[in-house]
Amino acid sequence: MTDPIVVGVDGSGRSLRALVWAAHEATLRHCPLRIIHVLPPAHSYATTEEGRVQEARNWDQGVVAEAIAIVQEAHPSLEVTSDLPSGNPAAVLLAEAEHAHTVVLGAKGTGGFGSLLLGSVALQVVGHASSPVVIVNHITTGHDRIVVGxxxxxHxxxxxxxxxxxxxxxxxxxxAVHAWSHPEPHAYVSAAQDAMAKEHLQALEEWLAPLREEHPGVEVVEQVPDESPVIALARASDRADLLVVGSRGLGGFHGLALGSVGHHLLQFSQCPLAVIRPRT
Known part of the structure; x- marks a missing residue:
């Protein structure tokens, strides 16, 4: 069976935007969409009055029902499954990632995935998921451009x-953006700087060469800006439909779950952000 696109929903507007992006991605890839809404641990319901327990359960079921209805209306032939597991959201999503093509989350939410974007839950998902993770804030279309660091x-x-x-x-x-910083950032442009820029461009071309051969129909634009990777990629994301980064780069410490560039771009990307880890 084809691995599904997994999307976390919590009823918020931004989780619905993640749902829209995920459904479109699943349609493009001809794979199933799996909708996940994590419930509070079972013991939390036990401390609530019976009437309020039923009300909470109805709301949770309504979140998923609404998500399914939205997808089915837009993509009637798409295979959709759903689940309402209870437990720790990060643990649930990391387990889902083991059998997912991609995990998709909204940038903010009402109290579930997105509202913890910069907290421990989402950072665990982005930093440790075995599958690609896409964080959706605003859906951007029409640029026909994928930016990648x-x-x-x-990574x-x-x-x-x-x-x-x-x-x-x-x-x-x-x-493709390979940002680099001159050791003397305030110096005037010199022959040495120009030589360094050419070296970085040559390195970028070498990294791209096998992928150009594999995808001959894809047009490629190369950029080697002399500036911070975060600034360069955040700026480029303003004119992109998707920004792609590795979960950790050359500058990270061994074993670091999420590099500083990816961490900052979770806040500053102006388009959906895909964080990728090498498959092991």
């Missing part, structure tokens, strides 16, 4: 591969 690391190579796959799927171009 590159630095030569194993970056996985991000590049994912970006080319997305570009092929969507008929979009790839904008």
């Amino acid at each position: 590159a630095d030569g690391s194993a 970056s190579r996985a991000a590049l591969s994912y970006a080319f796959d997305q570009a092929s799927l969507r008929g979009a171009e790839v904008q």
Whole structure:
């Protein structure tokens, strides 16, 4: 069976935007969509009055029913499954990621996934999921551009591969950004700086070469800006339908779950952000 696109919903507007993005992704990939709404641990219901317990259960079931109805109206032929597991949201989603093509979450929510975007739950999902994770704040379309950060690391190579796959799927171009910083950022442009820029461009071209061969129909734009990766990628995201980064780059400590660039872009990306880890 084809691995599903898994989306977490909590009834908030932004989780519904994640749902819309996930449903479109599942349709493009011809794979199932799996909708997950994590319930509070069972013991929390036990401390609530019986009437309020039923009200809470009805609300939770309504969140999923609404999500299914939205998807079925937009994509009537899409295979949709759902589940309402109880427990720790991060643990539930990480378990789902083991059998998912992609996990999709909203940037903010009412009290579930998105509201914890910069807290422990979402950071655990983004940093430790075995599948790609896409964080959706605003859905952007019409740019026909996938922006991807590159630095030569194993995580970056996985991000590049994912970006080319997305570009092929969507008929979009790839904008590959290899940002670097001159050791003397306030110095005037010199022959040495120009030589460094050419070296970085050559490195980027080498990283892209096998993917260009694998995806000959994908147009590629190369950029080697002399500035912070966070600034360069955040700026580029304003004109993209998807921003792709590796979960950790060359500058991270060994074993770091999520690198500083990816962490900052969770806040500053102006389009959906895909965080990629190499498959083991």
